[in-house]
Amino acid sequence: xKKLFALTSGIALCAGMAAANESLKGLIDxxxxxxxxxxxxxxxxxxxxxxITNENVGDLQVAWTMSTGVLRGHEGSPLVIGNMMYLHTxxxxxxxxxxxxQDGKIAWKYEPKQDPDVIPVMCCDTVxxxxxxxxxxxxxxxxxxxxxxxxxxxxxxxxxxANGDPSKGETNTATVMPVNDxxxxxxxxxxxxxxxSVTAYNIADGSxxxxxxxxxxxxxxxxxxxxxxxxxxxxxADSGTNTWEGDQWMIGGGTTWGWYSFDxxxxxxxxxxxxxxxxxxxxxxxxxxWSMTIMARxxxxxxxxxxYQMTPHDEWDYDGINEMILSExxxxxxxxxxxxxxxxxxxxxxxxxxSGELLVAEKFDPAVNWTTGVVMDKESPEYGRPQVVAQYSxxxxxxxxxxxxxxxxxxxxxxxxxxxxxxxxxxxxxPTNHVCxxxxxxxxxxxxxxxxxGATLAMYPAPDxxxxxxxxxxxxxxxxxxxxxxxxxxxxxSGALATAGNVVFYGTLEGYLKAVDATTGEELYKxxxxxxxIGNVMTYTxxxxxxxxxxxxxxxxxxIGLAAxxxxxxxxxxxxxxxxxxxxxxxxxxQLTVFALPN
Amino acid sequence: MGAGTPDRGAGPFYLMSPxxxxxxxxxxxxxxxAAAIVALGLPATVSAQSWSDQPVDVAADHPQVAVAxxxxxxxxxxxxxxxxxxxxxxxxxxLTFSGFRxxxxxxxxxxxxxxxxxxxxxxxxxxxxxxxxxxxxxxxVNGRANGNSVMPHFGDNQNxxxxxxDIYVYLKARGMEAISRGRPAKKEAKSDLIQENENACMxx
Numbered sequence: 001x002k003k004l005f006a007l008t009s010g011i012a013l014c015a016g017m018a019a020a021n022e023s024l025k026g027l028i029d030x031x032x033x034x035x036x037x038x039x040x041x042x043x044x045x046x047x048x049x050x051x052i053t054n055e056n057v058g059d060l061q062v063a064w065t066m067s068t069g070v071l072r073g074h075e076g077s078p079l080v081i082g083n084m085m086y087l088h089t090x091x092x093x094x095x096x097x098x099x100x101x102q103d104g105k106i107a108w109k110y111e112p113k114q115d116p117d118v119i120p121v122m123c124c125d126t127v128x129x130x131x132x133x134x135x136x137x138x139x140x141x142x143x144x145x146x147x148x149x150x151x152x153x154x155x156x157x158x159x160x161x162a163n164g165d166p167s168k169g170e171t172n173t174a175t176v177m178p179v180n181d182x183x184x185x186x187x188x189x190x191x192x193x194x195x196x197s198v199t200a201y202n203i204a205d206g207s208x209x210x211x212x213x214x215x216x217x218x219x220x221x222x223x224x225x226x227x228x229x230x231x232x233x234x235x236x237a238d239s240g241t242n243t244w245e246g247d248q249w250m251i252g253g254g255t256t257w258g259w260y261s262f263d264x265x266x267x268x269x270x271x272x273x274x275x276x277x278x279x280x281x282x283x284x285x286x287x288x289x290w291s292m293t294i295m296a297r298x299x300x301x302x303x304x305x306x307x308y309q310m311t312p313h314d315e316w317d318y319d320g321i322n323e324m325i326l327s328e329x330x331x332x333x334x335x336x337x338x339x340x341x342x343x344x345x346x347x348x349x350x351x352x353x354x355s356g357e358l359l360v361a362e363k364f365d366p367a368v369n370w371t372t373g374v375v376m377d378k379e380s381p382e383y384g385r386p387q388v389v390a391q392y393s394x395x396x397x398x399x400x401x402x403x404x405x406x407x408x409x410x411x412x413x414x415x416x417x418x419x420x421x422x423x424x425x426x427x428x429x430x431p432t433n434h435v436c437x438x439x440x441x442x443x444x445x446x447x448x449x450x451x452x453x454g455a456t457l458a459m460y461p462a463p464d465x466x467x468x469x470x471x472x473x474x475x476x477x478x479x480x481x482x483x484x485x486x487x488x489x490x491x492x493x494s495g496a497l498a499t500a501g502n503v504v505f506y507g508t509l510e511g512y513l514k515a516v517d518a519t520t521g522e523e524l525y526k527x528x529x530x531x532x533x534i535g536n537v538m539t540y541t542x543x544x545x546x547x548x549x550x551x552x553x554x555x556x557x558x559x560i561g562l563a564a565x566x567x568x569x570x571x572x573x574x575x576x577x578x579x580x581x582x583x584x585x586x587x588x589x590x591q592l593t594v595f596a597l598p599n
Numbered sequence: 600m601g602a603g604t605p606d607r608g609a610g611p612f613y614l615m616s617p618x619x620x621x622x623x624x625x626x627x628x629x630x631x632x633a634a635a636i637v638a639l640g641l642p643a644t645v646s647a648q649s650w651s652d653q654p655v656d657v658a659a660d661h662p663q664v665a666v667a668x669x670x671x672x673x674x675x676x677x678x679x680x681x682x683x684x685x686x687x688x689x690x691x692x693x694l695t696f697s698g699f700r701x702x703x704x705x706x707x708x709x710x711x712x713x714x715x716x717x718x719x720x721x722x723x724x725x726x727x728x729x730x731x732x733x734x735x736x737x738x739x740v741n742g743r744a745n746g747n748s749v750m751p752h753f754g755d756n757q758n759x760x761x762x763x764x765d766i767y768v769y770l771k772a773r774g775m776e777a778i779s780r781g782r783p784a785k786k787e788a789k790s791d792l793i794q795e796n797e798n799a800c801m802x803x
Binding site: 459 | 699700701702703704705707708709711712715716717718719720742744747748749750751753755756757758759781782801802
């Protein structure tokens with residue numbers, strides 16, 4: 001009897017949770033809210049709101065502002081659920097609940113206690129890409145990998161769980177994605193030899209539902225040797241270990257610190273895995289599967305349906321973690337469920353997201369030179385593999401050799417800063433880096449919890465171009481073509497927003513919020529916020545009025561490489577100091593700036 | 600935790616480091632311990648700042664810079680502190696070149712390219728000039744914290760400890776503007792002694 005009771009209550013719980021997720025879906029579908037960091041499950045970052053248009057956006061004004069009280073790099077964006085805004089900060093990962101009905105009064109504030117020892121094991125600043133919402137709870141994934149569920153009304157802790165161990169270099173920068181009755185959680189630490197994984201926790205109590213590693217035995221990576229496919233063929237047995245030497249997969253990297261998307265019809269989640277550890281390719285022979293891979297997994301079980309490894313045996317730190325943007329578009333007369341991904345390696349990929357078939361792989365920055373392109377002939381043994389140019393191969397040039405002039409640099413033609421997609425223009429709006437590098441790998445030894453890098457890099461603006469370090473581009477994912485490209489002085493490190501008003505917004509590292517025409521790219525508005533922008537633009541309504549919000553607060557990878565400016569060692573002495581230093585344009589400071597049209 | 604409170608202790612690699620054996624072992628070690636003991640009572644002299652740091656006046660007298668002698672391709676001041684050497688043709692000593700490589704593997708993700716600092720970590724090229732050598736070593740070995748600015752401890756990291764003098768002389772050369780940003784174009788050959796020390800320290 002007791003058993004039966006437990007069983008039925010379990011069923012009731014499941015039904016309740018499914019309904020709760022329906023309510024999140026409803027919030028996501030309501031353009032008046034900003035209920036998920038990625039705008040929607042498709043990661044389109046597109047809003048149906050159309051009060052602000054390409055005709056009137058030039059009149060935009062600052063409506064209100066708020067300091068976060070934190071100086072480090074501010075990535076991600078606030079959420080808006082009903083009358084409440086949920087605003088996060090970098091370490092120490094404060095969450096503010098702001099009541100928009102009371103001019104943003106702080107309804108509650110949550111500040112976790114974290115060991116400061118986690119700070120220096122976070123590669124590249126203590127950023128955090130924001131909270132998530134589902135089932136009346138706010139989910140915060142802290143720097144120290146603690147996942148905490150807060151009551152959205154009171155800020156009380158409902159449950160918390162440790163996803164990793166910072167003493168081994170396991171940390172977190174990403175948001176989580178609520179799906180069905182679970183939240184999907186990733187991990188950082190690829191520069192510390194962490195073996196990447198994705199974990200699903202049950203929303204109800206924080207218990208673990210499944211964990212899928214990026215490499216390791218089949219039981220760890222949740223792949224079926226027959227059913228899971230890579231470019232249409234079964235992955236076979238031991239695919240997560242047989243492209244590694246010995247036990248190297250145990251410190252193999254492939255971390256999962258990017259964005260996640262979800263197709264409710266297929267019940268598949270999509271994400272990418274990061275670089276294999278170390279950055280010295282000679283120390284890890286083989287394809288290093290499944291680092292640098294697009295993953296499609298069942299949301300309930302974690303089993304992989306299909307995978308695609310973009311950069312086998314990485315030689316440049318081209319993490320594959322950037323967002324997977326889902327869209328429905330017509331290719332050759334057939335409407336297909338597509339997945340489009342702008343990889344660090346400089347290639348824009350479009351795949352069929354049901355089957356994993358590769359449809360398009362083209363450079364989205366003409367400067368990209370490490371590859372001549374991806375073999376698209378299905379009959380070729382090289383099908384799906386990028387063809388590496390020997391001159392730029394840090395593997396072929398070998399250890400202790402400085403390979404020069406490689407484009408893009410390790411930070412990629414695009415990093416995590418998410419692109420937007422407008423179903424109206426059928427264009428992707430992509431923030432990009434226009435930076436190249438010299439790369440010299442050398443031997444390193446592994447110590448748990450210590451950096452495991454093994455390469456020296458020098459980065460500089462793409463030579464023989466406009467001299468800037470970034471572009472903001474419009475991309476046709478069906479054909480793989482750049483429609484227009486706006487040169488920027490610095491890398492564009494801000495997530496874009498497209499709206500039904502035919503406007504696209506993005507931020508710049510100098511601190512400008514910019515609005516451009518979605519069709520032509522013409523600049524329509526810009527405003528300089530108090531600090532450089534590495535956050536993502538969001539929009540919502542309150543009292544029937546449309547607002548646009550952006551976090552300022554320079555930092556992150558961009559704040560490291562660009563703070564003092566970049567130099568090209570190959571240009572000779574005369575050019576040293578010839579490039580812009582970000583510190584000449586902006587200073588630290590976390591602030592939310594909210595814009596609206598005048599009344 | 601100030602610079603002079605090595606609460607985690609020097610790691611074994613530091614004590615085993617053949618770098619310490621180059622000059623009369625006894626003297627180098629005793630100088631280190633004496634400096635550590637003195638430093639215990641002192642607050643951190645260089646606070647963790649970002650984007651602005653104590654500037655270096657390269658024209659001023661810097662006793663930790665001038666080369667007094669060399670020993671198998673390693674250069675020292677008259678106080679036996681490791682230092683850089685730039686030849687008349689612009690070639691740098693091996694340690695400075697090696698330090699460039701190791702710095703950009705282990706340190707630049709916080710302290711920025713060429714020791715220029717980042718939005719949250721200090722311009723360490725200046726620290727290498729302004730700080731006493733033994734304080735510099737102590738900070739790398741044991742780490743340091745100042746609120747939310749935290750320097751990790753590298754005492755048990757061979758990739759850092761076996762190249763600590765390399766990184767130090769490279770940064771000192773940068774702080775003194777003795778070498779420009781980027782990869783040093785010319786360098787002295789790696790001496791047998793340096794290779795032997797490296798092999799012993801890295802265990803290869």
